[in-house]
Amino acid sequence: MKVKEMIKENNRLREQMTPFNRSYLEDMILVLRASRVDPLRTEELLLEAAQQMLIAQKKGNTATQVFGDDPEAYFKEVIETTPSRPARSKLNYYLMIPWTALTLLFGVMAIVGLISEWTTGSAGMFGQISLFTLLSVGLGSIIFIEMIMKWMSSLSDTDAPRVGKFNIKGFGVYIAIAVVVIYAGLYLSQLFPPFALSPWVSLILSIAGLLGLKFIFLK
Structure with missing residues (x-):
């Protein structure tokens, strides 16, 4: 099986x-x-x-x-x-999360941008992107998933719908990382302003991302 x-x-x-x-x-x-x-x-x-x-x-x-x-x-x-997993497995895991998040981001930008072009003649805000956005979505997705996994592991074993002991130290670490990422992104946004990105290019990037997920990470 x-x-x-x-x-x-x-x-x-x-x-x-x-x-x-x-x-x-x-x-x-x-x-x-x-x-x-x-x-x-x-x-x-x-x-x-x-x-x-x-x-x-x-x-x-x-x-x-x-x-x-x-x-x-x-x-x-x-x-x-059980022998430890090769380092590549952990690397794949932490690469797969931002890869997936950015694939979804480009997919949304492509769909909404194309609809906007069709209805108004311009993709508007969905026709451009900044390094800050890419950094925030990529690193932010890892922090978000790790927080969700920590929360799920803290759930109570009983049938009562309550949460077990909350790990405030771990939560604080993730919040600190999130703050660093945001400030780094704000700094980078000043150095690297938004650049044009056609909805069609976003669509191609999204499709490439889906193919990568299938043949690289989910094989």
Whole structure:
């Protein structure tokens, strides 16, 4: 079974779980997919865990009775004995985020710019871009995704819709980075004013970005 097929099957099994068991499995997913375990092995382990959880659920048992109180502890031995991922994997991850964000940016500029040209005869603000915008979207997307991942990992394991302990130190670091990026962007905006960018060029860049995502990052 391929990775995509296992993910699809895992999602199907999650729909059959109680809210608590589903939340527990989702914590397992976060732990394993963020670890250095090979993606194929990751999905195999998660699928096995989901199947075991459903069997236990039918017998009236909860996930904690099967796997323990800590979702991470269950896979601890697997994670610790797995060799570190090559540096390229981490590099690809941090390149993929701004690549995706900029692809979406160029896509929006192309669509709105072309519509504006068709209706008013001019692309207006969607016919130009600045280095500040590119820097803000690229680096800002990494900060945003990292903050989302930190927030998701802090969610409570219980069924109650509340957030667990908030990591104020980590949040402060990301805010500080965001401030630095904004001020750097403002400085660069003075050195490098906006330049013209045709909606058609934006469209080409967006298509190239999508092809890059498919054949470079998502292969």
